Amino acid sequence: MQRIHISAYRRRYIKDVSKGINIDNTLLFLCVLGFLLGRAIIIDNLGPFGISYFIYMCKHKKYKIPVFFSIALGIILSHEGSDALRYIITLVIVHLISPIISKEEDSIIKIATIGFIISTFTGIMGAFVKGIYTYDILISLFEGIAVFVLVYIYSFGIPLILKRSMRRAISNEEIIALSIIIGLCIMGVSNVNLFEISLKNVLSLLIIIMISYKGGAALGATIGITIGLITTMDTASSPIYIGIYGFSGLLGGLFNKVNKFVTLIGFIIGWSIVIIYTRGSYELVLSLREVFIASLVFLLISEEKLKYLERFTKGILGNEESALNYIDRVKEIINCRLRDIQSAYFEIATTFEKVREKDKILDQRDVASVIDMINSDVCSKCCMKKSCWESKFNHTYNLFVKMLNILEEEGRIDESLVPKDFKRCCINEREVIKSVNHYFDLFMLDYRWNKKLSETRKLVSNQIKSISNSIGEVAEELNEEINFDLEMENNIIVELDKENIKVDKICFLRREGDNFEINIEKNACYGGSLCEEKLIPAVSRAVGRRLSSYKVGCRSISDRCSIRLVNSQEYVAGTHVSSLSKDGNIVSGDNYTYMEIWDGKYMVALSDGMGKGEKAFEESSLTIEILEKMMESKINEEISIDTINNMLILKSSDEIFSTVDLSIIDLKDGSVESVKMGACPSFIKRAKGGVEVISSSSLPVGIISEIKIDRDNRRVKEGDFIIMVSDGIVDAGKDKQLGENWLYTVIEKIDKTNPAEISKIILDEALKLVDGNPQDDMTVMVTKIWRN
Template sequence: MEKVERNIIDPVGEVNFNKHKIEFGNMLDKIQAKLATFFVKKGILLLLIGFLLGRALILSKLTPFALPFFAAVYFVKKDKAPLALIGLVAGAATLSIVNSAFAFCTAFLFLFAFRLTKKWLKTEVRAIPFYVFFTLGIGEIGKCYLTTGNVSLYDGMMAGVEASLGFILTLIFLQSIPLLSLSKRRQTLKTEEIVCLIIMLASIMTGTIGWSLYDLSIEHIMSRYLVLVFAFVAGATVGSTVGVVTGLIFSLANITSFYHMSLLAFSGLLGGLLKEGKKVGVAVGLLIATLLIGMYGEGGGSLYKTILETSAAILLFFLTPQALTSKLAKYIPGTPEYTAEQQQYMRKMRDVTAQRVEQFSSVFQALSDSFSSLDESGEVDKDRELDFFLGNVTEKTCQTCFKKENCWSRNFNTTYEYMKDIMNEMDHNSGVVPLKLSRDWEKHCTKSKKVVDAIQQELTFYQANQKLKKQVQESRRLVADQLLGVSTVMGNFAKEIQRERDNHYKQEELILEALREYGVHIEHVEIYSLEQGNVDIDITIPYCNGHGECEKLIAPMLSDILGENIVVNSEECASYPNGYCHVTFRSAKAFTIDTGVAHAAKDGGLVSGDSYSTIELGGGKHAVAISDGMGNGERAHIESQETLQLLQKILQSGIEEKVAIKSVNSVLSLRTTDEIFSTLDLAMIDLQNAAVRFLKIGSTPSFIKRGNAVIKVQASNLPMGIIQEFDVDVVSDQLKAGDLLIMMSDGVFEGPKHVENYDLWMKRKIGELATDDPQEVADLIMEEVIRSRSGYIEDDMTVVVSKIKHNTPKWSSIPINKYRQKAN
């Protein structure tokens, strides 16, 4: 009973808990936003940084941080420069009044020189480090002269060192200060920016030298905390770099801390290597480094203190919110957060691109709908046209007739129906009116002959108008089909854009392990698709010296692992022995096609008016096409060649075959006013199931030879280019392995002499063929036709023979049973 009650009550409690959790998270976000606004936007953070840099020392004497920081803030955020100067002066005052006055004077001297010579500067950012260099040099020499009364060589050298450090620090601060802003930064941190940020953070922490809490050194705790954060975020490389740079700067500030550089560098390296253990692993790395370096460097008492400082740094590290480390990791190349951020950005760009393409697709779809929409008032318009037609007739005949009132007022329906029937009969019977209708009309109308002549005269204009309207409708229909085809292609393209490359890391490792286990040296495997029938894998292997191990060994092993035939699609061999070969493996198609071609020009000429093409299309489709230009010679060859080139480009764009052919026809018919046209014989074969679609435009029949049977394929359409609009008849059939598809131009089909039935003659000759080799079949058919003409070639002739075969792999698969199910 208690369990049931708990199950009933728990959901409510869970909802309340989640509600409070969300409210708490929102409250934290608001507090964080307010703190960020207070410290960053109001410049309090620059004030604190200035305070620490104002009291930071190098070699226990030099203070080169103050003026470079002020100059960089003045150039990057001029409105916050007074706060930075106040912090610098206050920080220097903790050292001595002289240092405070020196910081203020050098800042004033820098501003005076810069404002005085600003109008002569072309690029201010390049000049600022030089202003800092000379200002620090002059200021240091002046300070020595005022305090001691003279300037020694040592003082001059130290002034030069401080000025040089100021020059370098100015360049560093100019790059690192913009990183402290709240601006939403899209670009990643460069290596130089990361190093500059580390140097600035380490320089800031040198301002804490001498501070302690319960006898624990603040600078040691903060420096180890900094190393922990970067080792956790960016790994061993950046972690050790942070350790070396931070330790070096601390060593320059205080020579007694030189051993600290080894501790920080080693802890950064170990922490980065143990990054996979999350925060605990990085903390363990720091502890190990502390114990090793601590025992080596100092005595037991100091080791206990060092461990306490490390523990304090680890405590701060564990208290650091995950949001802060994740945000920092997004800007450092090589981190998972950076990769995820880049992928999210690319996904957003991909979605925007796909959305724009889909918008264009919808525009073309809307245009297609507007062209293809049927006129709902079509019948009304037809009746209205009939009324206009009869109105024109009556205006010429009935207006002056004395029986007008009798015919149109008393017997309107009878007169209207008679004239309508006469018009329809003349329209459908080439101007002939049936005898009975003529007699009835003569009895009804006193001017029957005049009315019939007027109807016949008006009918000529009516028929011309109807023909023009029909052509306009057909043109609109073609434009609608073309726009719909473009819309479909763009819609499919948008879907392809949105398809992400699947992550196949597990399968890649399995394939790599399987191939290496069998002694095949593989450098890299990259899987793009494991979809059945659409496998796409890239493999990098060492130089094989032309032994063909990709085709003979790797492809058969992949075939067994993936459970389908895999073949080498492309191979890029290395150009030198120590290089690598890049091979692409794809799914093998269920069928392959061997093609043979025989062609001859009229009278044995060099240029034939026939053209042919075999086109590999996407989606496992193969097209075979023959085009016969009108006449012979170069003009006919250009016409047929352009027909096939246009067809190939449109088909490869993804537009459906019928729309493609209609588009080619409209281009050919509108391109010129000459009576130039060409035929087209197209066969689209699906290599996955051997289904074929024939589209014949003014072409001769094709034949399918299946064993001893010969099947004729025929369709009736006018040649391309004669009229702008026509319907394309599509004939579908199913091919089988071993079938021969024979396509020919009219010069071959109608070539035999003294033959009455070309179909029977061609069927008989194809049936008598004893070979099934495509090239031999094409040559034999051509030879038979030329021989029947006693060796004369009276027209351009082309024969294309395609043999359908099962795609039997050259090499059988190599069984690797234990990897088969895992990879799939």
């Protein structure tokens, strides 16, 4: 019975084990790994690598038995009798207590400690059998510590192998652990030679070449030093090979951006230099066979397989793609947030529009209130109240309603408009008329303020919609393809360093198409000439294109300087202004601006405020200030003008308005967009002769809430002039019955090419027409276009 019970137990055990073993690629890989680690030996036949590997693999029941036999086979083939027996006994002990190790909740430190105890114990027991020495005890302690450390290392590397298809990101610890495991596996083939060619050396070289190609110089040198240290630690020439592998990986990685062949050439050159310097030319000839085989295998590996390796190399170094993915996620979050804010503002604006507005001075509820107040003031004191309000309430109430309807139609009521029925019934007609007119005036005042408030609500609603649209445009801009070119940034830093120009920060942004932008921050040079003379030419050489600054020179605040460089534009614009105030006033009602804004565009704007003096100056300066800020912020000109219009209407209860004459010149292609709001005609004087007029029929801003913007699109070429004037110039010909034609004729006859001279000639001609006594502020803006 006892024999039958034991036999049944064995059959059930074998059946359970066979069920748990499922042969797949992962199992085969882990078994090969166990075999190689079992074979790996360092000084004095020490081989803790397979033992520590099995201790960790006890956590994975599915692979435990096959890995046990693969490690045991490796130990038997590489160790001598007594050492092999000791390690096999250690494996058996670990297997017997594996149910304790395999608990999921156990920490890796606990498992490593168990491994340390078992390995140290079996080592000391083996020393007792052979004859104990202090050296043997120390070696046993060293081996136990090695097992402890290796179990911890395997806890990072092995899970990466088991879940390699599921992993998308890899930590630094995992990459380092994997590198050590690879090095230890290579040690497992240390004494395998084919035709005097070391398989260990070929594998070492192949791995270093592949890592250098996909990981670059830093990782190539790191993996070279790691493999050189691990695979040669049992030889006297270990330091030499550490240097050879490390320098070869470094030189190969330097050329990884070119292609596989150049990376390989760099590796071979690095290998040859150090071999010749340390070992001599004869050693170089012997080792070239191994380098050749490793190189051939590397070239035969497809790019697709090598790309898989790239996931691991990028995990440790971090890379441009990871940074860009992070930037894309941030952009997506900001974009969603901006879209939410845009939607919220739009809903607020819509709510403002839906607020109920009074369409009559007196609605039904107001009529009842007025009648009640008249009754309280006049009728309550009348001796005939009983015959009117008590006995004939409905009749009397309807008479009052009829009289209020007449009042609302006429605006005022007197005795001639009072209904005859009312006259026959009421003995206090005059007092009632007086009271009715008084209360109607109060409701009229309330109605007017209600209308004003309603108009203001509409303006606020329009303004909130404009803000919503502006936020939407910012969100749309975030969707543009923006790339940070880290390699180009490094090239610029190198070129600036050659010129001894110190900078603190460089950002190279690539946008959609061929557009890019370079932002540089540095200490101010205080002279303003460093950027133009040295910095821009140096950056242009690095980029390989002619560049220009976003604004003339750099923007310097305190001791810091910020400069933005863009691809040099095809055209350049320059503006000159001539102006004169009415009656010699210091303050002019005409305000203007000209500046580069964004994306290679140049803005010229002129505003003429209503009236003269300070009031006109305030209106036009407000218009120009808002326009400058909004255009600099990349806000659409239509939204900008709509905002100005709302601001002027809301600014005061008085009617204030100003004209807007805006020209936006695209310096990349020479297109000009003119936007006019109540402005005078502007002119384009062609370099080859002829004058074109750009006119408008729209109202100035600040008059009505719903504005109509006049737009005009033209093209300019080198030598053309864009001429903008205020109404003081155009109206100078009124008294002489010349209208606007006089200005066209003057501009056509001008043969000067300097914008300053042209503006002065136009102003002088206007002054002649008014006999030197201007009736309004006069301003002439002349912008010349020429090729860059």
